[in-house]
Amino acid sequence: MKKKVITLFRIIRAGLINFVRNLSLATAAVAIMVVTLTIVLFLVIANATFTNTIAQLDSKINISVYLLDSDTPQQVNTLEQQLRALPNVRNVGYVSKDEALAEYKAENANNTPLLEAISETGNPLPASVQIEPRNISQIQSIKNFLDKPANVALQDPEVGSTYSGDRKVAINQIAKTTNLLKEGGIIGVAIFAIISALIIFNTLRMAIFNRRDEITIMRLLGATTWYIRGPFVVESMSYGVIAALISVLFIKALFSTASSTLQASSFGLLNISYAYTYFTQHFWLLLTLQLGVGILLGAVSSIIATRRFLKFKSHR
């Protein structure tokens, strides 16, 4: 047991000493890891920001069903319940005639003639049911429900139901595009993460290839596989730790010094202040994730890279 502790201690110490003594090689490997990890981190944040933009867009799109004054509260209630039961409905709200009037007045507070006209005629505004869909691209199912004769009978024939002001075509278009971008973003992050892993793996493999003689010598002296491999793994893992820390700090510095430049250069497509909020809120998670990826890549790469030079000749 004591021997094992001594050995573990020596492996870690050797790894760290090697790190210092191979500083030039270490710098190159860390630099490449920093670049790739930073880009992956950037893509993750960009993707989150984009998803947020899409979610905001989604929440602004709803369906209004304008009711007849003659509809009984019971009928309205049944309609609401049936709507809630639909799979694509996230939320259903009711706006009474009075609420509609109050809202209208508030919206047109500066238009005195309009306000006067409306107070003379009593309340011409219909009560309505507001539907918030879950997925704006599948709005058709809600429309089909509303088009049933029994439901049409409840609706104001003059206005019926509107889709955020009859912009259904535009909504559909946006829905399709955003879905595509959302999926594209995830695939993009995944592809880049894989490429980064390969680049890092190759860099470490080159670094270890340069020191293959050392491995052979240690082998000849009777060192066990893990006694030789351990320091390489520790060294590569420390590359990962340093690279992860630098990449996270770099992104942090970028946000705090260049937010306005970033906002301008993203053509308003990305909400940079949200990106920064997302980054700050998930700081520890992102840091842990980066550290985890860095350490894992370092460990796996060095284990695979050393394997070749650790093999015993087994042919006769």
Add this chain to the structure above:
Amino acid sequence: MILLDRVTKTYSKRHTALDRISLRVEPKEFVIVIGQSGAGKTTLLRLLTREEKPTSGKIVVGGIDYDKLSDKDIPLLRRKIGTVFQDFKLLPNKTVFENVAFALEIVGIGGREIQATVPKVLDIVNLSEKAKNMPSELSGGERQRVAIARAVVRQPKILIADEPTGNLDPKHAWDVIKVLEKINRFGTTVLLTTHNQEIVNKLKRRVVTLQGGKITSDRANASYRI
């Protein structure tokens, strides 16, 4: 004790490096293996350190039967044999002290014992003052003496030296040979291969001659003759 019984090593159908070699080396013996380049000297030593497997035949070193050796046991075998190479094979990123200490570290010997043992061995090879130097700062002779210190620090029963003087000038070559003799006097079996006629003639030890993969002579107190 080293025992080889009808050992053959072929690398390809045309190239037979060793052809039915039988050799017996007793404990504490000092044996010199001579022969021209390509005679099979290095192959013989590589078989003993299990860098190569024999094509056929039996090898037993210090009671270990190589046929029963699994890959996992190879490090344990190599720890029992001290090895010195013609090209030194020092670890370039470690100091002289660390290179010697490494041999003890891999066996799991404690730090205090290492601190006590390594200076003594460096003293035997006259390198106490270079303990903190890196191998790149040493001369060829000094490097070879570090390699010897590393090979003997574990006090192996057997020391294998593959042309340790091959890269050295005569004066340094003699320094190295003197160290090997000293170690042999302490009770270590030494197996030395060399090209150096002068060394063989002065040492007056058992000489095994290899030629074309076969042992052509095996004489005690012998001089260089091929």
